[in-house]
Amino acid sequence: MRRQWIExxxxxxxxxxxxxxxxxxxxxxxxxxxxxxxxxxxxxxxGCDPNRPSFTGIDCDSxxxxxxxxxxxxxxxxxxxxxxxxxxxxxxRANHVMTVTTSLANAYLRKIGIIKxxxxxxxxxxxxSEFSSDxxxxxxxxxxxxxxMTFEDWLVEWRSVxxxxxxxxx
Numbered sequence: 434m435r436r437q438w439i440e441x442x443x444x445x446x447x448x449x450x451x452x453x454x455x456x457x458x459x460x461x462x463x464x465x466x467x468x469x470x471x472x473x474x475x476x477x478x479x480g481c482d483p484n485r486p487s488f489t490g491i492d493c494d495s496x497x498x499x500x501x502x503x504x505x506x507x508x509x510x511x512x513x514x515x516x517x518x519x520x521x522x523x524x525x526r527a528n529h530v531m532t533v534t535t536s537l538a539n540a541y542l543r544k545i546g547i548i549k550x551x552x553x554x555x556x557x558x559x560x561x562s563e564f565s566s567d568x569x570x571x572x573x574x575x576x577x578x579x580x581x582m583t584f585e586d587w588l589v590e591w592r593s594v595x596x597x598x599x600x601x602x603x
Contacts, residue, residue: 472540479533486534488541493551497559500538504531504560505568512571523575535594542598553595561588 474480486503490496507530511523518526538556542548564572572587 472537474533474536479529486537488538490541491545493542493547493555494559496538496542496547496551497556498563500534500556501560501563503534505564507534508572508575509565509568512568512575522578524578527575531591532594535591535597539597548598551598553592553599556598557588557592557595 469476471481471485479485486500486507488496488499490499508527511527511530514523516523521529539548542551569584573582573584576582576587576590
């Protein structure tokens with residue numbers, strides 16, 4: 434059951450990421466919001482939040498580190514906060530943050546023209562260098578609504594989201 438749940442989340446993430454890529458093609462990171470999405474990211478996922486992740490880096494390493502810092506801080510806020518907000522559990526809110534942050538980093542890498550020079554492994558290594566020990570201890574715990582998992586499980590899940598960096602580089 435646990436593996437089936439993980440696979441359902443993995444497929445869901447992949448579909449959300451693909452939808453973000455398709456909807457975001459040709460849009461700039463600072464585009465005008467619509468009533469349901471901003472820059473191709475659904476408003477319900479946080480795509481239109483005024484404090485959504487932003488980036489200023491000039492190379493893969495710096496954007497990766499910015500992504501890592503933002504994931505660390507934003508996810509720790511969720512992990513330490515209430516179990517449920519509205520109808521969303523920590524796992525659901527955390528997965529939204531992971532997807533939105535990664536999607537915006539991907540869009541930024543494309544906007545500044547370095548997507549081909551930025552591979553998944555390099556990006557993840559840079560981001561991971563910014564993860565605190567507290568984050569590493571909690572990330573797997575709230576990966577899903579089932580039994581706690583490990584940071585390594587979380588990293589595998591995030592890697593499947595970060596794969597968008599290597600998609601459609603042309």
